[in-house]
Amino acid sequence: MKLDTIAVLGGGPGGLYAARLLKKSHPDATVTVYEQGVGDQTFGFGVGLASRTQRNLRDADEASLSAIVDAALPHEMSMKVGDDEVRLAHGELLAIGRATLLSVLQRFAVEAGVELRFGERRAVTEVDADLIVAADGINSATRTASADQFRPSIVEGEGLYLWCGTDFQLPSAVFTPATTEHGTFVAHAYPYAADRSTFLIETDEQTWKRAGFDVSTEQTPAGETDQTSLDYLQEAFAEPLHGHKLIGNRTKWLRFRTVRCESWHAGNVVLLGDAAHTAHYSIGSGTKLAMEDAIALDRALLANDDLESAFAAYEVERRPAVEHLQSIAERSMVWWDEFPYRIDMPVAQLMIGYMTRAGKVSLERFAETAQTIVRDGLAAFAGCAAADVPASSEVTEWVLTQAQSVPESAVDVEVGDRPWSVEVRKLLADLPLSDAYRLTGSDEREAVLDRLDVAELIRRRGASVVVEVPAELRADAAAAVASERVDGVVFTGAGLT
Numbered sequence: 075m076k077l078d079t080i081a082v083l084g085g086g087p088g089g090l091y092a093a094r095l096l097k098k099s100h101p102d103a104t105v106t107v108y109e110q111g112v113g114d115q116t117f118g119f120g121v122g123l124a125s126r127t128q129r130n131l132r133d134a135d136e137a138s139l140s141a142i143v144d145a146a147l148p149h150e151m152s153m154k155v156g157d158d159e160v161r162l163a164h165g166e167l168l169a170i171g172r173a174t175l176l177s178v179l180q181r182f183a184v185e186a187g188v189e190l191r192f193g194e195r196r197a198v199t200e201v202d203a204d205l206i207v208a209a210d211g212i213n214s215a216t217r218t219a220s221a222d223q224f225r226p227s228i229v230e231g232e233g234l235y236l237w238c239g240t241d242f243q244l245p246s247a248v249f250t251p252a253t254t255e256h257g258t259f260v261a262h263a264y265p266y267a268a269d270r271s272t273f274l275i276e277t278d279e280q281t282w283k284r285a286g287f288d289v290s291t292e293q294t295p296a297g298e299t300d301q302t303s304l305d306y307l308q309e310a311f312a313e314p315l316h317g318h319k320l321i322g323n324r325t326k327w328l329r330f331r332t333v334r335c336e337s338w339h340a341g342n343v344v345l346l347g348d349a350a351h352t353a354h355y356s357i358g359s360g361t362k363l364a365m366e367d368a369i370a371l372d373r374a375l376l377a378n379d380d381l382e383s384a385f386a387a388y389e390v391e392r393r394p395a396v397e398h399l400q401s402i403a404e405r406s407m408v409w410w411d412e413f414p415y416r417i418d419m420p421v422a423q424l425m426i427g428y429m430t431r432a433g434k435v436s437l438e439r440f441a442e443t444a445q446t447i448v449r450d451g452l453a454a455f456a457g458c459a460a461a462d463v464p465a466s467s468e469v470t471e472w473v474l475t476q477a478q479s480v481p482e483s484a485v486d487v488e489v490g491d492r493p494w495s496v497e498v499r500k501l502l503a504d505l506p507l508s509d510a511y512r513l514t515g516s517d518e519r520e521a522v523l524d525r526l527d528v529a530e531l532i533r534r535r536g537a538s539v540v541v542e543v544p545a546e547l548r549a550d551a552a553a554a555v556a557s558e559r560v561d562g563v564v565f566t567g568a569g570l571t
């Protein structure tokens with residue numbers, strides 16, 4: 075397709091990467107990125123990049139990926155509750171400062187011939203171009219202005235988070251809680267430069283209010299940092315911070331918003347990255363999704379003769395991957411929201427829960443890569459010696475033999491698809507009174523995974539919960555049992571043993 079002018083609204087990772095790829099594919103076109111911010115100022119600290127990102131980006135543009143990897147910092151992962159700590163040699167985790175990532179992508183965009191215009195906020199109606207890529211982020215004004223065409227839905231998470239940093243390099247990534255007189259805060263922290271680490275802190279609404287942060291949030295002017303919260307948390311996390319300071323960058327408590335849009339295009343405008351969709355930060359995939367959108371959009375524009383067909387092809391390619399990650403991210407968000415309730419669990423068992431939380435990693439696979447942690451975690455679960463835990467290939471069945479059977483008093487509760495946010499609150503509020511429940515619902519894997527998570531929320535109320543699971547999803551059932559999200563499972567369908 076012949077394009078003479080391409081305007082990109084937003085110079086975040088999605089917009090900059092799209093601009094470079096599009097300029098390379100349409101060398102005669104004028105490609106302009108409008109970025110409202112100036113120079114090297116941006117929000118946030120470091121972002122994590124999963125290894126898979128790297129493979130996709132390498133295939134699309136080896137040079138920029140190599141530069142990103144060179145500027146990033148690899149790290150291992152650990153979880154620490156009190157003095158109990160486990161370390162996971164992951165080998166694939168990387169993090170990079172957001173500002174560094176943007177400067178690399180700016181350099182590569184300019185090198186390809188893209189014009190970058192900083193300090194210029196633009197609306198779709200203010201630019202004249204054959205193609206307008208709206209990569210204007212989670213607060214996309216483009217999406218809002220044409221909401222009737224993009225048909226967005228935005229769901230707010232229950233918990234609150236604060237994106238801060240610290241001025242030293244943590245020895246590894248660490249997930250660690252701090253309990254104060256007001257409640258529990260949890261840090262997701264990881265190093266991303268020789269003198270910087272991300273220190274993202276979450277809490278629940280009650281704790282947030284008890285600590286007075288509803289007030290400090292209210293009193294912090296737009297664009298400034300909530301220093302009251304930072305001072306308090308610096309003390310609460312003094313140990314993992316090794317006495318260092320927490321630093322802010324327009325840092326305020328927020329609730330994560332999951333954005334979905336029924337359509338990602340309207341006329342000659344196409345949404346990309348956070349403007350089109352978001353996925354909870356705890357799976358570290360937002361940047362990857364935005365950059366992968368850029369790859370798919372570029373390919374679709376090359377392969378089609380008109381914008382409408384290209385945009386349709388772009389959506390067909392990206393939607394399944396985006397929706398898959400969004401459902402993983404939603405489960406991960408719920409897992410983190412529930413974290414404070416699990417802090418009495420031995421950390422090795424907690425790590426099993428963490429790794430299997432979203433259904434991406436099975437218990438068996440985790441046991442193959444982290445034998446000692448899984449042995450210790452399963453021994454804690456079963457109340458036996460680590461030496462009595464079988465080899466990785468046998469852990470699924472071994473765990474399942476220890477699951478509870480259905481109590482006679484169990485009341486059947488049907489859990490619908492995608493039960494999060496409003497629906498889950500309603501389900502919990504409408505739960506018939508009982509000391510035991512049996513959760514039923516669709517046999518789709520996504521629905522089963524959701525059901526296993528809902529089980530954990532009900533267990534918190536002191537009831538015992540068993541979940542119906544199709545027999546072929548034994549691995550998912552075992553992971554949920556081992557991490558005490560559910561007391562027992564009832565297998566259904568063909569292949570039942």
Ligand SMILES: Cc1cc2nc3c(=O)[nH]c(=O)nc-3n(C[C@H](O)[C@H](O)[C@H](O)COP(=O)(O)OP(=O)(O)OC[C@H]3O[C@@H](n4cnc5c(N)ncnc54)[C@H](O)[C@@H]3O)c2cc1C
Binds near residue numbers: 109196235359360361
């Ligand atoms: C707390 C937190 C932690 C995160 N951690 C990770 C992580 O570890 N790994 C990861 O991959 N992702 C992470 N993310 C997600 C990641 O930051 C985003 O998904 C990613 O930045 C999306 O890129 P984007 O280009 O779509 O949008 P953005 O990065 O938001 O960029 C949008 C840009 O558009 C500009 N803009 C907006 N409107 C206009 C306009 N009208 N005109 C001109 N410019 C405009 C903005 O100034 C901004 O620079 C995290 C997000 C949060 C909130």
